[in-house]
Each structure stands twice: as structure tokens, then as C-alpha cells.
Amino acid sequence: MGKLVENLKEIKVIIEPEGRIIQGKRGENLAQILKRGGINLNTWCNLKGICGKCAIEIIEGRVNEKKEEEIKIWKIKNWPKTYRLACQIFLEGDIKIKIPEESIIKDFKILDRGLMIKKEIEPAIKTYQISFVHNDLVRAGSILDYLREKLNIEELKFSLSSLEGLSEFDLENDVIIYVYDGKELVRLSKGAPASPLLGLAIDLGTTTIVMEAIDLESGEILGRQTDFNHQLSFGSDILSRIAFACTSPDNLKKLQTTIIDELNQMIGKFRDGCGLEEENFMEAVVAGNATMNHLLLGLPVASLARAPFISLFSSIEPLRAKDLNLRINPEARIFIAPNIRSFVGGDISAGLMAAGLFDHPGPFAFIDLGTNGEIVVKKDDQIVVTSTAAGPAFEGGNLSCGLPAVNGAIWRAELINHELKIETVNGRPARGICGSGLIDLLAIFLQQGVIKPDGRIARGQEKIEIQADIFLTQEDIRQAQLACAALKTGFRLLLENLSLDPRQLQAIYLAGGFGQELSIENSQAIGLIPRIEKEKVIFLGNTSLAGARLLLLNNSSRKDLLSFLEKIEYISLAMEPNFQDYFLQALKFGPWP
Amino acid sequence: MGKLVENLKEIKVIIEPEGRIIQGKRGENLAQILKRGGINLNTWCNLKGICGKCAIEIIEGRVNEKKEEEIKIWKIKNWPKTYRLACQIFLEGDIKIKIPEESIIKDFKILDRGLMIKKEIEPAIKTYQISFVHNDLVRAGSILDYLREKLNIEELKFSLSSLEGLSEFDLENDVIIYVYDGKELVRLSKGAPASPLLGLAIDLGTTTIVMEAIDLESGEILGRQTDFNHQLSFGSDILSRIAFACTSPDNLKKLQTTIIDELNQMIGKFRDGCGLEEENFMEAVVAGNATMNHLLLGLPVASLARAPFISLFSSIEPLRAKDLNLRINPEARIFIAPNIRSFVGGDISAGLMAAGLFDHPGPFAFIDLGTNGEIVVKKDDQIVVTSTAAGPAFEGGNLSCGLPAVNGAIWRAELINHELKIETVNGRPARGICGSGLIDLLAIFLQQGVIKPDGRIARGQEKIEIQADIFLTQEDIRQAQLACAALKTGFRLLLENLSLDPRQLQAIYLAGGFGQELSIENSQAIGLIPRIEKEKVIFLGNTSLAGARLLLLNNSSRKDLLSFLEKIEYISLAMEPNFQDYFLQALKFGPWP
Ligand code: FES
Ligand code: FES
Incomplete structure (x- = not known):
């Protein structure tokens, strides 16, 4: 090895081929230095030295020796001699390295159109390969305590069924463990980890279901299925399905089975069409409106049908695939994007998240016009939201x-x-x-x-x-008039609530199929949206699906979303004193003042 | 009402008939004052005003008016006019009260013999009756958020199956909810709460199973069943059962099914013999050795059979009855007393807890002599434990x-x-x-x-x-000699580990059937236990069962136990350098030096 001038305290990390220099201190962890220097190094296992994802190549300079576990990974991966785990290196002197492409965290584009938003790939489910060291086992006292120690997760939880892979357990061979959300052991297996590790992003619409199979490590979309929601045969809109479900527990069950059968059919197509193994799907995220969420879980919807029109839950703990009879890995976790309110569902919360709108200072409006028109207006820290019964015109x-x-x-x-x-x-x-x-x-x-x-x-x-x-x-025109008036009234009341004039809006974001090919001028002419500059009206495409994808690939978004939701205030239009007046005014076609 | 001299700041609470006075401050909560004054007032719902257990009677003095929910409870309970919920009273002036007997928390005796130990009744499962207030529902946004608010449990978790009672949910009627460990909604029902609310304490021995049905509110033991462990037909001791289980997954399953069938038969007898409804059992605590725990859960025991002889788990999250096919309420939670180590199981940890030995400064020894002789020695904060293969002599x-x-x-x-x-x-x-x-x-x-x-x-x-x-x-004498030597050697090594002379022991506690009718002199003469004063040898009876009972009736004991366990050091006898020597010496019958 060549000689680098070594300074007793400050140490240089030179990154080839660019020759970029990051300063570090003697004894400091190389992975941490690189991260601090803004390098998106993959430290999947949190520097525990067991994931093997933080590999770098040593070009020049002396470093500490490999420990037993690093040697093991290095052998398995069949790496060249110069490869090391950055998280296992503590600087002794100046060092020149190269970072292989595969050690850099990939990010993924969230929305298909409208806004260019990127996030790091950081799914909730992680896999680790663990070998058993006799002495450490003895010290730990039990296998699960050993795993807790190796993963450095004190509160590692597990359920009986997650241990099923243990039936012929032996300590001679490595074990592959799947950890959910950094704290739950969801699966144990022998042999190689599931590859690719897969997830499902599901946009569970009243009319249409879109499902994507996504590689949880690369973020790549491996397949997409779109289908009408088979529940359509029980009623074309939310209210008719609620009515059907409320007639008898059997009907509720029927709606649930219909949707689950359909999802299973779609999953089957990923296997048949793309060769993706069901058991490799370890996660799914569902973004749907509150009613669809309830029906998916087989939960009663009576409370959505009558005043005070509230849902049973807003957010719910992730479920297991087997609780829903979803034919992916039985221990896969299903995350349901949280409902904001009875008629502002997980599709909207996920959509807002996908578009990064929680971080947007505003003022802006976000509109998803389906059978219900959901409207969100944000100004600084205030977010108000409502849903309008626009009808399907x-x-x-x-x-x-x-x-x-x-x-x-x-x-x-x-x-x-x-x-x-x-x-x-x-x-x-x-x-x-x-x-x-x-x-x-x-x-x-x-x-x-x-x-x-x-x-x-x-x-x-x-x-x-x-x-x-x-x-x-x-009569057709009356229907359009009612839909337009409902949206306009809701929009106006939200703006008033935040003391905003529509001309102050920085943007109006339009989500959903509705927004794909709409004439902005004509929408403004009939009064569907206020008159603001054309370039401020931005079509975002299917934000619900994009939201599901985001929540699937980026675990911290889930927590962020839950805390954002606390800031949202729901405005019940019927309770607003001006509702009646404004609605009557809005029935007149014509641009906003 | 009469006139009491009112002081602007200090207020007197006079408790009749004793006339005891506790001082409080204006605006202070009466329940809190009483608790501070050492009165064991039942504040089951944590002062939320919904359990109705903190009733007191106002004899004299002015207090704030009843709110809607208190009026409801008061009507349901059909209380006299003078009854109030102490937790809903904020002092305005001096007050004279009476505390009805039923508002005082009962405690229960833990051990049947040996030591008089008492604990408060405070089970992990609690029931609440909740009514729906329209405006609060609207504000909360969803039914579950409403329950969270009413119970003041922000992190209230629930599973899909706990919501099954909701199938015909309506907001007109009250709902009964069962909360486990202050954070998990385990069951929802309509009508009256399960009465009595029941729990099972189970001593899961290798040879014998003892099961008690216990009223979780009064602590009363309503029934007891004892039976041989039906697994005996697959091997009389732990090692032969492990061997059987390891032959095939089917055999493991057989052992699990055998024990579960047996437990279900015993539960059935509580119904047939004592009229106790299965669905009213909302909890069970199992205290068994590590192997029995594994077999109950159907978990592989191979790691218990070979060096390094470790168990799969030490502690495990509470399970649901339905996960084990235990025929009590399917949502009942099953708490498994944590194993200390592979051959020092939950029976010992529960037993130590039952005898209050974690709080005992020592030095003392605790011995449970079955097929394995488990020995515990404690001195100040040090606790060492081992198990010896004493054999069944x-x-x-x-x-x-x-x-x-x-x-x-x-x-x-x-x-x-x-x-x-x-x-x-x-x-x-x-x-x-x-x-x-x-x-x-x-x-x-x-x-x-x-x-x-x-x-x-x-x-x-x-x-x-x-x-x-x-x-x-x-040959019989050889067996006895080996058993005696194993115990003596283990005991001696533990004492040495803590630099203790046996004569320094404050007590030797003997647990298990073994301890019931044993001659202390003769045990000392053959060298089974050291020579200390006869009154320092204390028989505790079935501490495993007592421990199960304690953990069932007093939720905080569970947490205490888990934290105590961290302090225990396991001594592996075979690893001790003196083991061989001491064992040979101990083979000679005769008193300790
Ligand atoms: S971060 Fe996982 S091995 Fe380095
Ligand atoms: S403590 Fe429950 S009502 Fe007072």
C-alpha cells in the first residue's frame, strides 16, 4: 500500500474516481463519515454489520481487520479482497476508497406526473441473515434473546405463527429473519432470503382497483393490474354498497369476500404473468376510501350510513395477510392508509403524502373529484378538509x-x-x-x-x-349543476375558513382520473374551479396509487403521515351556517367572482 | 346540610364512622386525597369516572354537581341520593364522608403456607361500559378514536377479531369493552359485562397439572382441578418428552394437542361442576418449566436437548386463547410466566415472585426439588440460579x-x-x-x-x-446418592459464587410437593440441605401455582417479574471448574461440614 500523510487527529477520506475528500476523525466509523458527507450509503441494518449492503472498496490506506461476521458476508458475496463493510471500519489514518454503485441507496419517483418528488427506498420489512455463535448463545440464554442481541433490538416482538419456520430448527445453519418496522419478527426461514422481496401497492377505488407488484429493494414496479371493482355488482356507489352491507351480516361478508377474491385473482396474475412468487410478497399497502377500507376488513359500516356519519376507525395497526385471507405470504403485513374522516379516506391521506403536500407551505388546494369530491386547503400550518356529495355526473x-x-x-x-x-x-x-x-x-x-x-x-x-x-x-344539466355547486360551495367554505381569497392560492392540485384531460378554461367558465392562472392548476394523476407506493417503499412516511393527520381539521359542510346560502348561489353556472 | 367551618386553602375530609381526618386543598380531587391518605380506594378506571367503583357517601358538606356520565352510573347502580364517585368530586369545602366497604380494594393471600404475603387485586383485564355522546363522537371522528378519548388511552390498540362483537353495532346502546394491560382492546360486547369476570391460574407441571378458576374482581378461588399430566404416556420425565418431540413434527404436535385437550377438559369441569361460563374467562396465566412451556405452544424443543441447551424464548408476548385452541373466550390473553433459563422455567420465576423473594435482601436459598432440582441463592442484589439433574428418586x-x-x-x-x-x-x-x-x-x-x-x-x-x-x-441407594450429590454440589457452588457460608443463610425455602412433609433433621443428616436452624427451613407449598395466581390477579407483578429476571445470573454447573471435585465429594452421605 502507498503512503498517505497521516494527521494525528483529522483524517481524510478520499473518494475515487472523483477525488472528493471528506474529513473524519481517528476512530470514527467510516459509514457514518460518508453519510455525514452527504453520501447516500446503504446502511440497511443500521451499522450492525449483518446486511452486507454498505460495501466499499479500499484503494489505499490501512484499516482495522475483518471480524468473523464480516468475513462470513464477504465469503457469501464472493467479494474481491479489497471490499469491506464501511460500517465495520474505524479510521486509523487517511484512506482512499471507491463506492460501488450497489452500495448507494436508490430513490424512487413517487408521482407519475405533475410534481417531481423523490424518496429513499426504505421499506418497513427488512431481512437479516444470522448465524449462531455458541458462546453468545449461551450468554443470551435463549434463541430469541440471541436474535434480539444480534439485531440490537431490545423490544423485538414475535408471534407464535412467525416462529412456524422453526419446526426443524438447527443451530448449525444460518437463519433468515424478517423484521417488520424495526421491532417485530414476522418470519423465520432457512436457506436464502426471499428474492426479490416483494410488496403490493393497492389503490382500492370504489370503481377501479389498481395493484402494483413492487421490488422492495430496488423500488422497481414489476407489474401492474387494473380491474373494475367487482363490488360494482352490489351497487355502483359508496352509499348503495353501505346500504347493501347494512341489510345483513351476510351481505357485509359478501362484499368483503368479493374484494378479497378479486385481489387474490390479481395477485395470481403476477405469478402467472410475471413469475412472482406469492410467498415473496411480505407487505402490502392499501389506499382506499373509508368505506372501501371497512368493507375490505369486513367491518360494519352502519355508522357511516347515519348521522353523525363516523367511521369505526381512522388508523388501524397493520394486519397480517392471513387475517384477511390474502394469498401472499401469510405473515405479510398489510398497512391500511389511515382515513382522515368518514368520507375523506386513506386514498386522500396517501395522495396528499405522495404529492408532498404536507410540507408545502401553501396556500394551495387539493381536489379529488370522484363521486365524492374531496377538497383540502392548506395555509401554513392549517389544513382543512371536507367532502362533498358531488354525485357521479x-x-x-x-x-x-x-x-x-x-x-x-x-x-x-x-x-x-x-x-x-x-x-x-x-x-x-x-x-x-x-x-x-x-x-x-x-x-x-x-x-x-x-x-x-x-x-x-x-x-x-x-x-x-x-x-x-x-x-x-x-335533467343531465341539473345533475352537473348540483355536482358543480357542491364542489364550489365546499371549496368556498374551506377558503373562507382560512380567510383566503382564491386568487391567493399558489396552486390547485387535481387528482384522480378526473384530472387527466380536463380543460382548465372550461372548468373555470362553468365555475367548477376558481379563476387562477392556468399554470397554477396542476394535474397529479392517480395520487392514491402513488401514495400506496410511497407508503410501501418508505416506512418513515407512515409515521409522518400519522402525525400530519393530527393537524387536519375536518369541516362538516352541513354544519356551516352559510352552507345553504352559498349552495343556492353556486347553483348558477358561471365563473367565480 | 349542616355548616362546616371552611378554610380558604386547607380543606378537611372527615371519614366516618372513625372520624379520621385527611387534609386536602380546594379544587383537589377527592379520590386522590383519599389515596394519598392511605385509603385503598378502588380507582379501577384511573379516575375516568366510568367504572363506578370509587363510590363514597356524602354525609355533610357541599360538592360539585354530577355530570351526565356520573348520573348514568348512579342510575344503573340504583344508588342512594348521597352516593357519589370520589374521582368526580373536586373539593370546595370541608366534607364528611363514609366509604362503603365495596369501594375498598381487596387484597388476596398469595401462598397457602409458609409466608403471609398479600397483594392488591389488580388484574390485567378491565371492563368498561361506555355510552356514546353524539357531539363527542363527531369531534373524535371515529368510534375507536372516541373510545380512546373516553378511556384516555392514546395508544389503544385493537385487532380485527376483537371487533367481532361489533357486527350489529349501534350507537344508541352502551358498549362493554375489555381492555388488556391498559392498552389493548380485546373484546367489545353489548349488554351487561361478563359476570363474574374469570381467570385461570395454571401450574403446568411435568407430572401434575393444577388449575384454578379465579374471580378476577374478588380474587376468590371458585374451583380447583388437579390431574396427572396426560403427556406422561409419552415419557415420564422432561428428557424423554423432549426426545419424543424431536423425532418428528407430528410427535411435537401430539404432545401439544395432548396438553391442550387436557386443559380444555379441566376447563369443561369448571363449567359442569361450578357453572362457570367458558366465555367469561378472559385471562389465563401458565407457570410451567421451560420444556412444558415450549410443548404447550407447539414450539420445537431440539435446542433444549443438545448443548448449549438453550430455550427458544425466555419471555413471550401474551397469546390469545384462540391461537392455542384453548376453549375459553377466544380473545382471552394467555400469559406465560417467563423462563429464567432452559432448565429454570416459569414455574420457578413465578414461584420466587409468589414468595416475594425478589424483595427479600437475603442471604437465602430457594429450592424446588423435582426431577430437576432448581436452586436459587440471593444475597443483596445478587441472585444466582442453577438447575441440577437430580433425577426422580x-x-x-x-x-x-x-x-x-x-x-x-x-x-x-x-x-x-x-x-x-x-x-x-x-x-x-x-x-x-x-x-x-x-x-x-x-x-x-x-x-x-x-x-x-x-x-x-x-x-x-x-x-x-x-x-x-x-x-x-x-441401586436404589445409588440413585438417591446421585440425586443428593447433584443438589448438594449445585447448592455449594452457588453459595461459593456469592462467597457465602451456608450458616449465613437467613432461610432455606423449600417449594414443591417435595417440601410438604419432609424431616428437616433427616434431610440434613444425609446432606440434602445444609445444617442451619430448623426454624430457618420454611416449606412454601406449591409456589408455582401460587405464582400463577399472583400474576393473574396483579398485573404489575408481571412487569416486576420481567425486570427482576434481568438481575438473575444463571450458573451452568458443568462449566464450573470445581464441579467434578465437589460432585465426587458430595457422593458421600453425611451432613454438610
Ligand atoms: S450497514 Fe449493514 S453491514 Fe454495514
Ligand atoms: S375511579 Fe372509576 S369511576 Fe371513579
Whole structure:
């Protein structure tokens, strides 16, 4: 080895090939120095020297010798001689190193669009390979106390079923242990650790379910399934499902079984289509509205159906896959994104988290317009939230010619030279109108005077023909008017609550399928959203799914989310004295003042 | 109401009929004043005003008005007008009260004999009756958050299955909730709380199982069952059962099923014989040796069979009855008294606790002589413990004419006028020898020179006839010699470890069936226990059962026990350099030096 000038106190760590220098002190831990220097070194096992993820290469300089456990990892990994675990090195003098690519923590992009947000990959479940050292075993007194000591987790908990892998336990061979949230032993096995270690991110929507299979170590999305929620056959919206569930415990059970069967089918496709083993899925995160969460868990929903409209739980301890009969590893943990309130569910809490909005000083608004329109407004430390019974008009529901955004749905309309031009999904022959098309049509007809601001069709006509067999009736327009008014009223009351003028908003974030292809001008023209600069309206895509993915890949987000939620104030619109007045005013189509 | 002289700051609480006075301050909580004054007032719900157990009667003086919830309790209980909840009263002026008997916390006697030890009744499971207040519900946001608030338990946890009682939940009626260890919601029900609320104390011995049904509120023992351990058919001692269990996972399962079936049969007898409902049992505490604990949980015992002879766990989180298929309330919690070490189990830890020995400054010794002889020696803050492979001779096992202490077993022998007089259990015709009889016989034969100190029978005889068909063979004496030597060696090494001379011991506590009817002089004569004053040898009876009872009725004992255990040092005899020497010396019968 070459000679480096050694200083008795300050020591240099030179990182090749860039030649970057980080200063350290004699005796200091190399992994800690690198972290302090801003290097995103993977210290998965918290410097315990057992995960083998913090490898670096020594180019020059003298360091302490490897201990027994490091030698073992080094052999297993078949590393070159120069490789060392950074967390096992305590500096003796200047040192020149190289950091292999795989020792740097990867981060992942959370949202698919709208905002570029990144987080470190740091899942709740971690695996460790542990070997048994006779003397340490004797000192520890029991196998589990030994594991506690090796992992340095004093409060390591375990359940009987997590020990099932022990049936033919022997102390000669290593054991692989899976620890959840740094404190719960969830699985023990022999041989190699599950690879890849997998998780599920689930967006459990009333209408649609999206499920992603994610590699918990790389953050890579290995597969995605989308399907209609099979519960649709028991009612198309939340309220009809609640009504069905309340008729009998059997019906509640039926709804639960339906959703679980469907999730299991989707999981099966990951196996058949992508070769992913069920037993390697050790985690799942579900982001759904409060009702969907209750139904998934088979919990009674009666309290959601009647005043005071409260849910049974807001947050719940992670469940085990086997408690839900979910066909992944039976000991996998299922994290349910916490509900904010009965009608502002885990989909919204996860979505806000995904968009990083809790850290955003504001003022801004976040809107998820489905059958319920959930609205969040934040200003500094104050966050208010409400849900409005917007009805399904903007999802294409309840309209004479309504359609979801499927092939042939009119999703855009424009006046070009005073002539109505329509555009359909995938250019297929028009066969109905979806939400974004409805907004365009309403704005155009208002502008033309075909629809009066009070919603009546001019000259007392019954309907407006768009093309053969596609039309808007007076009743369709009423539905749109009610949905628009509900949202506008809720939005206005929240802004008032924080003494905000809409023009003060830094941004309006639009989440959900609704936000994908919406004309901002036309939405403003009919009064769905306030008049602010176009570039301040930002479409975020499926924030619920992105939130599930974030909570799956980054354990500390779960804790952050729970503490953020404490700051949220729920505004019950019906209780606001101005609700009635504002609602009546909002029934008039037209831009915000 | 009469007039009491009121002082602006210091206020008098006068307790009738004794007229005792406790001083308080204006605005202070009456329950707290009484507690501070040394009155053992029952404040079961921690002053939350919902348990109704802290009732007092106001004789004179003005107090604050009842709030809604107190009025409710007061109506339910049908109390006289003058009754109030002490925890809901904040002093305004001098007051004269009476404390009804039922508001004083009962305590219970722990040991059946030997030491008079009492503890407060304070089980881990508590029930609360909660009603729903509309406005508070709305503020709390969810039913479970409401319960958290009402109980003032921020971290209240619950599992899906604990919510099963909710299937037909309505907010009009009160709900009964069962909280375990002040933080876990284990059961929800409607109607009246389970009455009586029951618990099981189980002494899970290798040979015998004793089970008590206990009223968790009064501490009363409502029933007791004793039975041989049905696992005896798979091996009479621990080692043979371990061997059997290790042959195949099926055998392990068989041992588990056998013990659980047996426990369920015993529980069934409480129902049939005493009319106790299974579902009212909300708790059980098991005190057993480490092997029995493992077998009860169906956990592999291979590590107990081979060096380094360690158990899988020392302490384990409480289990749910349904995890073990125990037929009491499925959500009942099963607390397993923690093992100290592989061969010093929960029976010993519970026993030490029951006898209050952790608080005893010592120096003392505690001996539980079964197939394994467990020895504990304590001096100030040092506690050392070991187990010796004494073998079953002192339980009447492995002797040609050995018997447990059953009818007809010789359990006492004396020389009266140079003639051997024997006494049998229940005076029945002699048909064998049990442990205490063996000790007497050995001492007598030694004294007569019929047996030499080295164990040989004088004049090279094969056996010593006691009466027709009852005799001791040379081999029987060898067994006794080995058992005695094992115990003596262990005892001596522990004493040495703490630099104690046996004469310094304040007491020797003898636990187990062994200790019931033993001649102290004769035990000392053969060298089983050291020579100290007779009154310092104290028989404690079944400390394992008493320990289970204590842990069942007094929740804080569980925590105390766990922290005491940290102070215990296990001495592995085989590792001690003097072991071999001392053992050879101890093979000679005769008193300690
Ligand atoms: S951080 Fe895990 S081995 Fe270094
Ligand atoms: S302590 Fe429970 S009501 Fe007073």
C-alpha cells in the first residue's frame, strides 16, 4: 500500500474516481463519515454489520481487520479482497476508497406526473441473515434473546405463527429473519432470503382497483393490474354498497369476500404473468376510501350510513395477510392508509403524502373529484378538509348518455368557427359523454346561450342534441349543476375558513382520473374551479396509487403521515351556517367572482 | 346540610364512622386525597369516572354537581341520593364522608403456607361500559378514536377479531369493552359485562397439572382441578418428552394437542361442576418449566436437548386463547410466566415472585426439588440460579419400590426404641416408598450403619428389607446418592459464587410437593440441605401455582417479574471448574461440614 500523510487527529477520506475528500476523525466509523458527507450509503441494518449492503472498496490506506461476521458476508458475496463493510471500519489514518454503485441507496419517483418528488427506498420489512455463535448463545440464554442481541433490538416482538419456520430448527445453519418496522419478527426461514422481496401497492377505488407488484429493494414496479371493482355488482356507489352491507351480516361478508377474491385473482396474475412468487410478497399497502377500507376488513359500516356519519376507525395497526385471507405470504403485513374522516379516506391521506403536500407551505388546494369530491386547503400550518356529495355526473354517471372515459366517449369539445367539434377517446365513433366532455359542452352551450346560467335550456327545449342519439337533457344539466355547486360551495367554505381569497392560492392540485384531460378554461367558465392562472392548476394523476407506493417503499412516511393527520381539521359542510346560502348561489353556472 | 367551618386553602375530609381526618386543598380531587391518605380506594378506571367503583357517601358538606356520565352510573347502580364517585368530586369545602366497604380494594393471600404475603387485586383485564355522546363522537371522528378519548388511552390498540362483537353495532346502546394491560382492546360486547369476570391460574407441571378458576374482581378461588399430566404416556420425565418431540413434527404436535385437550377438559369441569361460563374467562396465566412451556405452544424443543441447551424464548408476548385452541373466550390473553433459563422455567420465576423473594435482601436459598432440582441463592442484589439433574428418586421415581406420595406410600420413618416405625399416606397398608420416606429411611440406616457413608450396604447385602415386599436395593441407594450429590454440589457452588457460608443463610425455602412433609433433621443428616436452624427451613407449598395466581390477579407483578429476571445470573454447573471435585465429594452421605 502507498503512503498517505497521516494527521494525528483529522483524517481524510478520499473518494475515487472523483477525488472528493471528506474529513473524519481517528476512530470514527467510516459509514457514518460518508453519510455525514452527504453520501447516500446503504446502511440497511443500521451499522450492525449483518446486511452486507454498505460495501466499499479500499484503494489505499490501512484499516482495522475483518471480524468473523464480516468475513462470513464477504465469503457469501464472493467479494474481491479489497471490499469491506464501511460500517465495520474505524479510521486509523487517511484512506482512499471507491463506492460501488450497489452500495448507494436508490430513490424512487413517487408521482407519475405533475410534481417531481423523490424518496429513499426504505421499506418497513427488512431481512437479516444470522448465524449462531455458541458462546453468545449461551450468554443470551435463549434463541430469541440471541436474535434480539444480534439485531440490537431490545423490544423485538414475535408471534407464535412467525416462529412456524422453526419446526426443524438447527443451530448449525444460518437463519433468515424478517423484521417488520424495526421491532417485530414476522418470519423465520432457512436457506436464502426471499428474492426479490416483494410488496403490493393497492389503490382500492370504489370503481377501479389498481395493484402494483413492487421490488422492495430496488423500488422497481414489476407489474401492474387494473380491474373494475367487482363490488360494482352490489351497487355502483359508496352509499348503495353501505346500504347493501347494512341489510345483513351476510351481505357485509359478501362484499368483503368479493374484494378479497378479486385481489387474490390479481395477485395470481403476477405469478402467472410475471413469475412472482406469492410467498415473496411480505407487505402490502392499501389506499382506499373509508368505506372501501371497512368493507375490505369486513367491518360494519352502519355508522357511516347515519348521522353523525363516523367511521369505526381512522388508523388501524397493520394486519397480517392471513387475517384477511390474502394469498401472499401469510405473515405479510398489510398497512391500511389511515382515513382522515368518514368520507375523506386513506386514498386522500396517501395522495396528499405522495404529492408532498404536507410540507408545502401553501396556500394551495387539493381536489379529488370522484363521486365524492374531496377538497383540502392548506395555509401554513392549517389544513382543512371536507367532502362533498358531488354525485357521479363528472364521472359520466347518471347522465342519459353518460360514459366513463372509455373508447368512443366524447372527452373534448371545442367551438371552431362557431361550429362544435368533438373528440372521442381513441378517436372511435362517439357513443356517449364522459366527465371532461361534459364540462366542455356545458361551457360552450353557456357561452352560446343555449344553456342559461340558471341551467335551463333556452327556448324551453327538452334536450340539446350533440349528434345522432347523443344529447344532454334538462335533467343531465341539473345533475352537473348540483355536482358543480357542491364542489364550489365546499371549496368556498374551506377558503373562507382560512380567510383566503382564491386568487391567493399558489396552486390547485387535481387528482384522480378526473384530472387527466380536463380543460382548465372550461372548468373555470362553468365555475367548477376558481379563476387562477392556468399554470397554477396542476394535474397529479392517480395520487392514491402513488401514495400506496410511497407508503410501501418508505416506512418513515407512515409515521409522518400519522402525525400530519393530527393537524387536519375536518369541516362538516352541513354544519356551516352559510352552507345553504352559498349552495343556492353556486347553483348558477358561471365563473367565480 | 349542616355548616362546616371552611378554610380558604386547607380543606378537611372527615371519614366516618372513625372520624379520621385527611387534609386536602380546594379544587383537589377527592379520590386522590383519599389515596394519598392511605385509603385503598378502588380507582379501577384511573379516575375516568366510568367504572363506578370509587363510590363514597356524602354525609355533610357541599360538592360539585354530577355530570351526565356520573348520573348514568348512579342510575344503573340504583344508588342512594348521597352516593357519589370520589374521582368526580373536586373539593370546595370541608366534607364528611363514609366509604362503603365495596369501594375498598381487596387484597388476596398469595401462598397457602409458609409466608403471609398479600397483594392488591389488580388484574390485567378491565371492563368498561361506555355510552356514546353524539357531539363527542363527531369531534373524535371515529368510534375507536372516541373510545380512546373516553378511556384516555392514546395508544389503544385493537385487532380485527376483537371487533367481532361489533357486527350489529349501534350507537344508541352502551358498549362493554375489555381492555388488556391498559392498552389493548380485546373484546367489545353489548349488554351487561361478563359476570363474574374469570381467570385461570395454571401450574403446568411435568407430572401434575393444577388449575384454578379465579374471580378476577374478588380474587376468590371458585374451583380447583388437579390431574396427572396426560403427556406422561409419552415419557415420564422432561428428557424423554423432549426426545419424543424431536423425532418428528407430528410427535411435537401430539404432545401439544395432548396438553391442550387436557386443559380444555379441566376447563369443561369448571363449567359442569361450578357453572362457570367458558366465555367469561378472559385471562389465563401458565407457570410451567421451560420444556412444558415450549410443548404447550407447539414450539420445537431440539435446542433444549443438545448443548448449549438453550430455550427458544425466555419471555413471550401474551397469546390469545384462540391461537392455542384453548376453549375459553377466544380473545382471552394467555400469559406465560417467563423462563429464567432452559432448565429454570416459569414455574420457578413465578414461584420466587409468589414468595416475594425478589424483595427479600437475603442471604437465602430457594429450592424446588423435582426431577430437576432448581436452586436459587440471593444475597443483596445478587441472585444466582442453577438447575441440577437430580433425577426422580426423591419423587419416588426409578426406585424398585418407589411411589409418589399416594395412599399406602411410606412417607415417614422413625426409630423408636431402636425399632423402625413407618407411617404411610392416609395410614393405608404400606405398598411402596415415596420421597420423604426415602430420606427418613436413608438417615436411619446411615445412623445404624446399615448403609455406609459411601452408599454401600453393610456386609455386602443386595438389599435392605423394610417389610414384606418393600425394600431398598443397592441401586436404589445409588440413585438417591446421585440425586443428593447433584443438589448438594449445585447448592455449594452457588453459595461459593456469592462467597457465602451456608450458616449465613437467613432461610432455606423449600417449594414443591417435595417440601410438604419432609424431616428437616433427616434431610440434613444425609446432606440434602445444609445444617442451619430448623426454624430457618420454611416449606412454601406449591409456589408455582401460587405464582400463577399472583400474576393473574396483579398485573404489575408481571412487569416486576420481567425486570427482576434481568438481575438473575444463571450458573451452568458443568462449566464450573470445581464441579467434578465437589460432585465426587458430595457422593458421600453425611451432613454438610
Ligand atoms: S450497514 Fe449493514 S453491514 Fe454495514
Ligand atoms: S375511579 Fe372509576 S369511576 Fe371513579
